[in-house]
Amino acid sequence: METRELRYFVAVAEELHFGRAAQRLGIAQPPLSRAIGGLERRLGALLLERGSRGITLTPAGAVLLREARAAxxxxxxxxxxxxxxxxxxxxxPTVVLAAKAGASGELLAKLLDAYAAEPGAVTVDVLLCGPGEQAGVLRDGRADVALLHRPFDDLAGFDTEDLHTEGQVAVLPAGHPLSLRPHLSLAEVTDLPDLPL
Structure with a gap:
């Protein structure tokens, strides 16, 4: 399969409409329809159910959509x-650092300052991400390094180094029974499951 065919298929599968997919791709609809038909013949599998109510993915089409996106x-x-x-x-040379927007600001500033002071330091471009996006941009090559948060981010397959440990806090309304105990540990909170939080 060619990447062009995969792009065509993904557009049709996401739009579930040949006309909108053709417009999105900037091509005419007839060549798009022929390309998808040719792909189905070569694979020996119906990828799309075409009916009077529109287009739906077949089970084979759903598999190809997932695999095509990954490819x-x-x-x-x-x-x-x-x-x-x-x-x-x-x-x-540049280094792209992925970090969650609005988090780790002080840590990020310290890291960038320390790195900039190193001999031979290259330009660092900071890529601000939404929550949980850093691992993805690291895996897909948009970043070289990332600030991840254990245990929330998926660290599988990465070499990691702990840079900072943050304390856990519970935020409670002023009148809550647990708010009267200013030095309550996390273990104490988990030992009181019948108190409404």
Missing amino acids: LDAVEAAERRTRRAALTAAGQ
């Missing part, structure tokens, strides 16, 4: 990594 993501990651390697070879 296209991998191709895009390879392109990004290759471009960045070319910049590095041309003497313009």
